[in-house]
Amino acid sequence: xHPSSSGAASRRHLLRVALGAAAGALAGxxxxxxxxAAAGALFRDRPSxxxxxxxxxxxxxxxxxxxxxLAASPRLDRALAAxxxxxxxxxxxxxxxxxxxxxxxVVDGWVLAKSEAHLCALVALG
Amino acid sequence: MFIDLRQMPTGTxxxxxxxxxxxxxxxxxxxxxxxxxxIAVLVVESGGLDPxxxxxxxxxxxxxxxxxxxxxxTRLRYFGGSTNHWGGWCAPLHxxxxxxxxxxxxxxxxxxxxALDSYYATAQTLVRIGPPTYDPxxxxxxxxxxxxxxxxxxxxxxxQLSEPATHFGEIYRADLAKADNVQVLLNANALGIDSxxxxxxxxxxxxxxxxxxRASVRAKVVIVAxxxxxxxxxxxxxxxVAPAGLGNGHDLVGRFFLEHPHIVTGxxxxxxxxxxxxxxxxxxxxDRTLIQAVIATSADAQQAMGTLGYSANFETPxxxxxxxxxxxxxxxxxxxxxxxxxxxxxxWNMVTGLGDVAHGVFGTSPTDxxxxxxxxxxxxxxxxxxxxxxxxxxxxxLTAERDALGLNRIALDWRFTxxxxxxxxxxxxxxxxxxxxLGVGRFKYDDWVLADDTSWPDELHxxxxxxxxxxxxxxxxxxxxxxxxxVHGMDNLYVxxxxxxPTSGYxxxxxxxxxxxxxxxxxxxxxxxxx
Numbered sequence: 001x002h003p004s005s006s007g008a009a010s011r012r013h014l015l016r017v018a019l020g021a022a023a024g025a026l027a028g029x030x031x032x033x034x035x036x037a038a039a040g041a042l043f044r045d046r047p048s049x050x051x052x053x054x055x056x057x058x059x060x061x062x063x064x065x066x067x068x069x070l071a072a073s074p075r076l077d078r079a080l081a082a083x084x085x086x087x088x089x090x091x092x093x094x095x096x097x098x099x100x101x102x103x104x105x106v107v108d109g110w111v112l113a114k115s116e117a118h119l120c121a122l123v124a125l126g
Numbered sequence: 127m128f129i130d131l132r133q134m135p136t137g138t139x140x141x142x143x144x145x146x147x148x149x150x151x152x153x154x155x156x157x158x159x160x161x162x163x164x165i166a167v168l169v170v171e172s173g174g175l176d177p178x179x180x181x182x183x184x185x186x187x188x189x190x191x192x193x194x195x196x197x198x199x200t201r202l203r204y205f206g207g208s209t210n211h212w213g214g215w216c217a218p219l220h221x222x223x224x225x226x227x228x229x230x231x232x233x234x235x236x237x238x239x240x241a242l243d244s245y246y247a248t249a250q251t252l253v254r255i256g257p258p259t260y261d262p263x264x265x266x267x268x269x270x271x272x273x274x275x276x277x278x279x280x281x282x283x284x285x286q287l288s289e290p291a292t293h294f295g296e297i298y299r300a301d302l303a304k305a306d307n308v309q310v311l312l313n314a315n316a317l318g319i320d321s322x323x324x325x326x327x328x329x330x331x332x333x334x335x336x337x338x339x340r341a342s343v344r345a346k347v348v349i350v351a352x353x354x355x356x357x358x359x360x361x362x363x364x365x366x367v368a369p370a371g372l373g374n375g376h377d378l379v380g381r382f383f384l385e386h387p388h389i390v391t392g393x394x395x396x397x398x399x400x401x402x403x404x405x406x407x408x409x410x411x412x413d414r415t416l417i418q419a420v421i422a423t424s425a426d427a428q429q430a431m432g433t434l435g436y437s438a439n440f441e442t443p444x445x446x447x448x449x450x451x452x453x454x455x456x457x458x459x460x461x462x463x464x465x466x467x468x469x470x471x472x473x474w475n476m477v478t479g480l481g482d483v484a485h486g487v488f489g490t491s492p493t494d495x496x497x498x499x500x501x502x503x504x505x506x507x508x509x510x511x512x513x514x515x516x517x518x519x520x521x522x523x524l525t526a527e528r529d530a531l532g533l534n535r536i537a538l539d540w541r542f543t544x545x546x547x548x549x550x551x552x553x554x555x556x557x558x559x560x561x562x563x564l565g566v567g568r569f570k571y572d573d574w575v576l577a578d579d580t581s582w583p584d585e586l587h588x589x590x591x592x593x594x595x596x597x598x599x600x601x602x603x604x605x606x607x608x609x610x611x612x613v614h615g616m617d618n619l620y621v622x623x624x625x626x627x628p629t630s631g632y633x634x635x636x637x638x639x640x641x642x643x644x645x646x647x648x649x650x651x652x653x654x655x656x657x
Contacts, residue, residue, distance in 0.1 A: 092565075095562070096562075096563055096565065098562075099559050099560070099562035099563035100276075100559075100563050102559055104555065104558060104559055104562070106555065106558075106571070106576070108570075109392075109570045109571040109572075109573060109576060110558075110568055110569070110570045110571075111554075111555055111557075111558020111559065111562065111568065111569045111570070111571075112558075112562075112568065113562060
């Protein structure tokens with residue numbers, strides 16, 4: 001009875017994206033230490049993270065640029081620069097602070113912490 | 127006592143102190159307040175004690191705006207009124223709902239919330255729910271905790287459920303039947319309200335049965351308590367002296383129709399698969415009161431974002447083929463001697479879910495009721511209930527079509543504003559922030575919410591809450607009735623019920639209908655010198 005814009009396919013996509021990209025970073029689903037340049041490879045579901053990242057980049061008015069993204073997201077920058085054993089915890093903290101401060105981006109309908117969106121953007125940039 | 131117009135001779139004239147038109151929650155509540163008092167009260171009810179197709183058909187009308195329920199379905203026209211299909215959801219309005227909000231056009235009640243505090247407390251007993259506290263801390267228990275929201279953003283709104291829902295016509299029928307000074311006149315349709323030649327005093331009410339008996343009432347006070355669709359209709363039809371209808375000198379009667387738009391608007395995908403959601407996913411009993419908690423934007427957030435009230439309850443996915451719900455469907459069908467709607471599916475689910483049936487039958491208690499197992503691999507859907515922005519173009523009008531009594535039927539033109547959509551969008555962003563901050567999930571908008579500022583899916587429907595069409599304001603240019611629910615410009619004509627709400631908040635209206643009715647009764651007691 002209740003309307004749903006999400007069919008089974010989009011629901012699967014929703015699940016993939018959330019579990020793969022956002023929740024992956026949040027829940028410490030990181031397979032190995034996270035040097036900055038390799039952050040994109042750490043997502044469990046890299047294609048979904050890339051898709052979110054591409055959508056986010058497309059919403060930006062400026063030319064996508066890795067350094068600009070990191071400069072715009074100092075909490076993410078610090079997390080990715082942290083010692084590898086602290087990366088997941090710092091990512092979680094960065095995301096929580098973003099949400100607390102209202103630093104969010106709506107990407108493909110998802111309400112994401114800016115750090116999450118930027119992380120996905122970095123993944124998309126390769 | 128109960129009397130029936132069909133048993134009276136045509137031309138009967140009934141004299142009374144107070145004539146209440148409509149025996150729903152408001153009308154019955156007011157009438158009961160005068161039982162045993164030295165005041166004669168006559169309650170005029172269109173229907174009888176049971177539903178009747180011909181009487182119900184008097185409610186038929188046109189839908190010319192956003193799709194809505196058929197007008198003869200969305201309300202009930204017999205003793206007890208629409209409480210006969212009431213869902214029982216209760217909560218009082220909030221302080222902010224009464225305030226003039228700079229960002230909400232036409233907002234502001236002429237009374238503050240505190241003017242209703244004591245009446246809300248009494249109303250709680252009349253609708254038979256728990257104590258008048260809605261602090262979520264009071265209601266949570268070991269199994270049902272609520273999210274630790276940042277209070278300037280989101281709140282947990284407690285709704286108490288009248289369970290089973292209090293049908294005023296059943297519960298309070300005996301009180302009225304025994305009352306010597308209160309008469310309930312059944313099968314008496316109000317054709318119009320008579321007034322003096324300047325339309326400043328209501329003189330009485332013209333009545334008719336569907337069978338052709340005509341009668342009239344002479345009353346010192348007339349109260350229109352016919353609901354948010356029929357009350358404006360009756361005022362508009364009362365146009366013998368005032369061509370635009372009584373109380374309609376400023377073309378406000380019927381305008382500002384409000385509902386609570388109901389629709390699924392987004393999804394929350396849980397990243398925490400724990401039990402954090404149970405307080406929002408389940409109705410539960412606490413101290414014998416049935417509770418449903420919903421999430422809502424706080425007053426601070428509404429002010430900061432410039433939004434209307436927003437609430438949503440969780441539609442948390444459960445294992446689809448659980449056995450016990452199927453067993454219950456079948457058992458209820460047997461109890462009611464009716465064929466179940468989905469018998470084959472229910473039988474299959476019951477047979478393949480015998481363990482769940484056993485858990486439901488033997489492993490639960492009144493204080494620990496059954497809940498099906500959850501499936502958080504699927505998103506929690508948010509079923510949203512919104513406050514609407516008052517809009518003069520959202521309205522009830524008379525049409526040329528006539529009913530069996532020869533009275534013009536109505537057309538309902540339900541409309542929305544950009545603020546409604548913007549409020550939804552911003553409120554849901556806050557939801558995303560809060561559930562993200564709490565680390566329990568991520569929110570995703572349904573696509574249509576972000577599509578534009580104006581469109582709404584046809585699936586959006588109301589809650590059978592008809593409000594705003596005889597709105598309250600101290601200014602006759604902004605309202606049909608004043609702060610005492612008296613029609614502006616008239617000495618003794620009042621409107622009771624949700625028609626008088628200038629704004630609606632996001633909570634269900636019935637508790638406030640009853641509270642306002644109690645307040646109006648007190649006003650009338652003072653007017654008659656029996657306070």
